[in-house]
């Protein structure tokens with residue numbers, strides 16, 4: 001039952017998967033929050049674990065960076081392993097003033113110039129959407145835990161290092177024309193794979209960089225811990 005990228009047997013992965021980009025963040029979540037943990041994958045270092053949270057089964061697996069990488073892993077989870085829900089837990093750069101370091105964003109849509117969905121299935125729109133059911137559960141979880149969530153459209157970019165273009169003007173335009181409030185590099189493909197497979201996906205992002213106004217960032221050493229609020233909101237839906 002394994003795939004070229006995942007050695008898990010069917011049944012080893014829970015129906016809900018939390019999916020940070022960084023596989024070491026997946027390990028951190030498993031070690032910090034889960035009981036009865038077993039590793040189901042380490043092909044290419046893309047660590048995946050299944051355990052229980054307050055008695056409920058849940059898995060956590062890295063997606064890697066970018067649309068092609070999460071495109072592979074999330075498609076396999078939905079299509080080959082029968083996973084029902086994937087919640088991406090990522091870091092993000094904010095596009096608007098007032099969206100500050102450590103704020104947690106819940107995506108209401110992902111806008112992208114990527115051709116991933118067109119090439120994969122002929123989908124020719126530039127927006128994909130998360131599950132309204134998962135988003136409602138995440139909102140309810142955040143409220144119960146007394147944690148704030150900002151809702152908005154995420155720009156899923158193929159580019160981290162812009163070169164020779166006016167990045168500030170591009171960010172302005174994405175905000176003005178498409179309502180993007182922050183950037184990631186994966187949600188567009190994740191939401192599309194969920195829709196193709198009749199499954200559910202959602203994205204929570206912690207602001208790790210401010211890209212408008214005064215530039216600030218969380219250090220990579222602090223990122224793991226900075227993501228605590230987002231992880232607890234996601235685990236709260238179980």
Ligand SMILES: O=P(O)(O)O[C@H]1O[C@H](CO)[C@@H](O)[C@H]1O
Nearest residue numbers: 020021065066090091184185
């Ligand atoms: O923290 P993760 O989930 O990796 O998310 C963000 O960080 C990476 C870039 O540094 C990209 O993958 C982007 O989407």
Ligand SMILES: O=c1cc[nH]c(=O)[nH]1
Nearest residue numbers: 091092093183184209
């Ligand atoms: O994609 C990302 C994620 C975090 N910070 C950025 O600047 N870009």
